[in-house]
Amino acid sequence: MEHEDILHRCFRCGYCKLPGNYVDINCPAYLSFRFETYSPGGRMWLLRAWLDEKIPASKRFAEIMFSCATCGNCVEHCAFPEFRDRLLLAFTAGKEALLDAGQAPPAVRDYLTKVQLHGNPYGKSVKKSSQWMDGLEAEPFSDQEYLFFADDVGTYDPRGQEVARSVATLLKQAGISFGVITEALNSDGNDVKAIGETPLFEELAAKNIKILNQFNVKKIITLSPHSFNALKNDYPALGAQYQVFHYTQVLAFAMGNINFSSDNEDVTVAYHDPCYLGRHNTDYESARMMLRSVPGITLVEMDRNRKNALCCGGGGGNFFTDILSGGDGSSARVRVREAVEAGAQILAAACPMCAVMLEDAVKAENLDSKIQVQEVSEIVNQRL
Amino acid sequence: MTTDLITRLEKIVGPRFVSGAAEERYLYSMDQGTMPPSEPDVVVMPANTEEVQQVVRLANELKVPIVPMGAGLVLSGLTRALRGGIILDMKRMNHIIEVNPQSRYAVIEGGAAQGMLKSYLKKHHPQLKHSMPDAPPIATLAGNICIHGSGHLSVLGGSHSDMLTGMEVVLPSGEIVRTGSCSVAGEWFGRSPLPDLSGLFLGWSGTTGIVTKLGIKLFPSYKHNDVLVFVAEDADQMPDMISKLTSTQVAEDMTPWMTPKPDWAKGFLHINIAYGAHTKKELTFKRNLLQASVKKYIDDKVAGFLPLPAPQKGRFLQIPSPDLVRFADLRKGGGFEYVGAIMAIEHFPQAYRAGLEIAEKYNVSYSLGARIIGAGHSMMFFFAYAFNRADAEDVKRASDALEATNTAALAMGGIPWKAEQPAQQQIIDQMDPETFALMGRIRSVLDPNGIMNPGNWEK
Ligand SMILES: Cc1cc2nc3c(=O)[nH]c(=O)nc-3n(C[C@H](O)[C@H](O)[C@H](O)COP(=O)(O)OP(=O)(O)OC[C@H]3O[C@@H](n4cnc5c(N)ncnc54)[C@H](O)[C@@H]3O)c2cc1C
Numbered sequence: 001m002e003h004e005d006i007l008h009r010c011f012r013c014g015y016c017k018l019p020g021n022y023v024d025i026n027c028p029a030y031l032s033f034r035f036e037t038y039s040p041g042g043r044m045w046l047l048r049a050w051l052d053e054k055i056p057a058s059k060r061f062a063e064i065m066f067s068c069a070t071c072g073n074c075v076e077h078c079a080f081p082e083f084r085d086r087l088l089l090a091f092t093a094g095k096e097a098l099l100d101a102g103q104a105p106p107a108v109r110d111y112l113t114k115v116q117l118h119g120n121p122y123g124k125s126v127k128k129s130s131q132w133m134d135g136l137e138a139e140p141f142s143d144q145e146y147l148f149f150a151d152d153v154g155t156y157d158p159r160g161q162e163v164a165r166s167v168a169t170l171l172k173q174a175g176i177s178f179g180v181i182t183e184a185l186n187s188d189g190n191d192v193k194a195i196g197e198t199p200l201f202e203e204l205a206a207k208n209i210k211i212l213n214q215f216n217v218k219k220i221i222t223l224s225p226h227s228f229n230a231l232k233n234d235y236p237a238l239g240a241q242y243q244v245f246h247y248t249q250v251l252a253f254a255m256g257n258i259n260f261s262s263d264n265e266d267v268t269v270a271y272h273d274p275c276y277l278g279r280h281n282t283d284y285e286s287a288r289m290m291l292r293s294v295p296g297i298t299l300v301e302m303d304r305n306r307k308n309a310l311c312c313g314g315g316g317g318n319f320f321t322d323i324l325s326g327g328d329g330s331s332a333r334v335r336v337r338e339a340v341e342a343g344a345q346i347l348a349a350a351c352p353m354c355a356v357m358l359e360d361a362v363k364a365e366n367l368d369s370k371i372q373v374q375e376v377s378e379i380v381n382q383r384l
Numbered sequence: 385m386t387t388d389l390i391t392r393l394e395k396i397v398g399p400r401f402v403s404g405a406a407e408e409r410y411l412y413s414m415d416q417g418t419m420p421p422s423e424p425d426v427v428v429m430p431a432n433t434e435e436v437q438q439v440v441r442l443a444n445e446l447k448v449p450i451v452p453m454g455a456g457l458v459l460s461g462l463t464r465a466l467r468g469g470i471i472l473d474m475k476r477m478n479h480i481i482e483v484n485p486q487s488r489y490a491v492i493e494g495g496a497a498q499g500m501l502k503s504y505l506k507k508h509h510p511q512l513k514h515s516m517p518d519a520p521p522i523a524t525l526a527g528n529i530c531i532h533g534s535g536h537l538s539v540l541g542g543s544h545s546d547m548l549t550g551m552e553v554v555l556p557s558g559e560i561v562r563t564g565s566c567s568v569a570g571e572w573f574g575r576s577p578l579p580d581l582s583g584l585f586l587g588w589s590g591t592t593g594i595v596t597k598l599g600i601k602l603f604p605s606y607k608h609n610d611v612l613v614f615v616a617e618d619a620d621q622m623p624d625m626i627s628k629l630t631s632t633q634v635a636e637d638m639t640p641w642m643t644p645k646p647d648w649a650k651g652f653l654h655i656n657i658a659y660g661a662h663t664k665k666e667l668t669f670k671r672n673l674l675q676a677s678v679k680k681y682i683d684d685k686v687a688g689f690l691p692l693p694a695p696q697k698g699r700f701l702q703i704p705s706p707d708l709v710r711f712a713d714l715r716k717g718g719g720f721e722y723v724g725a726i727m728a729i730e731h732f733p734q735a736y737r738a739g740l741e742i743a744e745k746y747n748v749s750y751s752l753g754a755r756i757i758g759a760g761h762s763m764m765f766f767f768a769y770a771f772n773r774a775d776a777e778d779v780k781r782a783s784d785a786l787e788a789t790n791t792a793a794l795a796m797g798g799i800p801w802k803a804e805q806p807a808q809q810q811i812i813d814q815m816d817p818e819t820f821a822l823m824g825r826i827r828s829v830l831d832p833n834g835i836m837n838p839g840n841w842e843k
């Protein structure tokens with residue numbers, strides 16, 4: 001297994017369980033299950049034990065390994081410099097080894113099979129990939145400045161489609177020149193890679209790159225921070241040469257082009273940093289810049305923000321596989337309680353997965369009367 | 385039997401929080417130190433005192449051992465299930481129940497973590513703080529107080545068990561008892577003037593009960609904080625230097641340290657002295673007092689204060705300090721363990737020399753140091769040895785060095801703290817037999833079925 005050489009170096013001290021300000025448990029898997037085994041240190045030691053044949057590859061071991069939401073909190077807060085940069089790589093390699101050994105949980109296998117067969121985890125035909133644009137009048141990509149990449153959730157999930165429409169609408173309002181490709185684009189593959197299925201990721205990426213190159217795409221705006229991460233950081237190694245932006249990064253500098261209505265109600269907003277925009281790509285400001293430019297919005301911070309943000313629990317394929325599962329201790333539910341405590345009336349998301357996860361959590365917590373989850377562009381669009 | 389146990393435990397805490405799976409049995413069988421693994425049958429995570437009580441009653445009925453565990457960071461293997469049975473992972477019980485800013489105490493649950501209390505106080509009571517050990521922030525207050533830990537306010541307030549103001553404990557027989565003022569009045573202000581029953585649970589390595597709540601003293605948090613580093617070359621002068629520095633009564637924490645790395649530190653004896661003040665003027669006054677106390681040594685040119693660049697000072701002021709954790713990566717092998725011996729200050733030179741000799745003899749990477757407890761009333765002298773856990777020989781070397789250190793510490797009049805099971809035997813051998821007999825009588829009264837962390841403090 002790759003990165004096997006570092007497994008025994010973990011001291012299991014648990015700095016990685018917490019955010020930098022120690023507020024509360026910040027590893028979504030450990031938060032949900034609470035056994036030491038689910039903590040980052042626990043999984044390091046278990047992987048070592050499995051490779052040494054001290055424990056078998058059981059259903060539970062697979063559940064432990066695949067419950068990692070790849071949120072990066074452990075990488076950010078591990079006590080050992082340098083070593084920590086390889087933590088997530090080791091977890092992914094562990095999952096890859098489990099996949100190779102045929103030990104992945106059924107939910108992971110189903111997820112991967114759907115992506116393999118259909119190019120997306122919804123098992124939908126790519127022919128339906130333009131549905132999200134209904135009523136939007138988005139232009140097909142030709143010679144516009146940017147391509148808008150709506151990813152799986154924005155393309156096929158009903159709530160994700162709303163978010164994608166809203167972002168595209170705001171891009172238009174802000175005068176951004178963009179087009180869309182409706183045919184044959186596959187999943188960005190970010191979570192496939194995080195789950196440990198690197199060959200499938202490479203296949204998806206190669207197909208996407210081929211199409212993007214056919215269209216002579218130079219600059220891409222992604223809806224999802226997950227796509228942003230894959231296209232920006234992983235595609236170049238496969239020959240891609242695009243300038244990649246998350247939509248908040250383009251809009252943050254275009255907010256001056258937007259005219260706001262004069263009778264907006266004052267509202268308090270807390271911004272939830274998505275892991276793949278924040279910790280993985282260190283952009284903590286673009287979405288905040290957008291929100292700050294909206295009249296009537298008071299931005300408040302949750303105790304865990306920026307590098308210390310608590311993940312919604314949807315990363316690492318968990319959005320689809322639900323291995324982290326619900327329950328009182330699920331990170332999405334803890335997160336919405338934290339937002340209410342911070343005095344927010346709106347919890348702002350900049351990722352379609354976060355939006356779905358957090359909305360479900362608000363319902364599960366019966367907090368509908370106290371807080372609403374909205375995606376950043378939706379908040380802006382409502383105030384035009 | 386195990387299936388029955390698991391089914392009944394699931395009824396108490398819910399199936400999600402019970403596991404007899406190979407993964408949990410493996411991971412909970414050991415800690416980060418050198419003690420050999422010993423597997424539990426099952427790991428259980430209760431949510432409240434009543435659940436703890438029901439688990440204890442069940443364990444009595446089935447005569448199954450129970451080992452209470454906080455973060456399991458003790459390093460000396462005290463949370464291993466030496467006779468199998470149940471490990472009670474307390475970390476779901478992590479609430480901060482009350483802070484009394486006037487009488488300066490906090491009441492917390494038995495699984496609450498040091499870091500979480502620090503963070504809570506910073507947000508809600510920035511004028512208050514508690515004494516943090518340098519253990520990783522997920523370490524629990526209960527685990528630390530139960531072993532007589534010490535930390536960043538120990539010069540000011542003594543060991544952490546001295547800062548305890550009361551407890552709620554589930555006894556091995558299942559009753560819930562309270563100790564300290566909370567057993568009479570509603571408040572948790574202190575342990576006097578009552579018969580001090582808290583001692584029944586302090587230093588016993590989880591063999592006398594399960595702490596489900598506890599009260600601890602809080603202290604003023606200063607706006608201005610500083611650290612001085614006093615450097616000397618002669619270990620024989622250290623007890624007097626420590627005595628002089630503590631006589632000023634202004635330091636919060638005092639931690640001598642002696643390491644071969646970084647190179648500039650090798651061969652020198654450093655004392656970090658942390659202190660704070662509400663105003664800059666007061667801080668200067670305190671600094672002057674500290675500096676004046678050891679003026680003789682400075683004038684004689686045998687010691688002096690180290691000029692500290694800002695980043696270095698910032699590192700020394702970090703609470704908890706991650707430096708000791710990083711020591712575990714010294715041999716790129718994720719392991720270290722230390723003997724912390726509680727002893728009188730005058731043994732400092734002996735302890736220092738013994739540490740160097742043992743490190744050389746066993747060829748182990750070492751870090752030596754101490755934390756002063758009270759106004760020089762005692763110290764916890766630590767001998768830390770790093771090892772590579774992937775290299776069995778290296779682990780054995782560290783383990784042998786630790787054993788030799790325990791022997792040396794006892795010989796010089798020190799007492800190994802949070803002693804590993806073999807070190808407990810060494811202590812018992814040297815203990816007044818009547819004292820040990822009394823310990824046995826107390827245990828048999830509290831724990832008639834012998835279910836609490838058996839294998840510890842036994843002959
Ligand atoms: C890097 C490092 C630095 C350290 N620095 C310090 C330091 O500066 N000062 C210091 O004092 N210690 C220090 N330690 C030692 C130790 O980690 C701490 O004392 C820690 O606070 C122990 O807490 P824990 O929750 O890990 O206890 P555990 O290891 O879980 O338990 C310790 C003991 O208490 C018992 N116990 C735990 N919880 C309960 C309960 N609720 N009821 C009854 N019994 C219980 C256990 O059975 C065991 O015998 C350090 C350790 C490390 C690894």
Ligand code: SF4
Nearest residue numbers: 012013014016041078
């Ligand atoms: S902080 Fe780093 S060394 Fe410590 S347990 Fe976590 S991963 Fe291991």
Ligand code: SF4
Nearest residue numbers: 027068069071072074
């Ligand atoms: S990446 Fe996140 S979920 Fe995965 S082990 Fe690290 S902290 Fe936990």
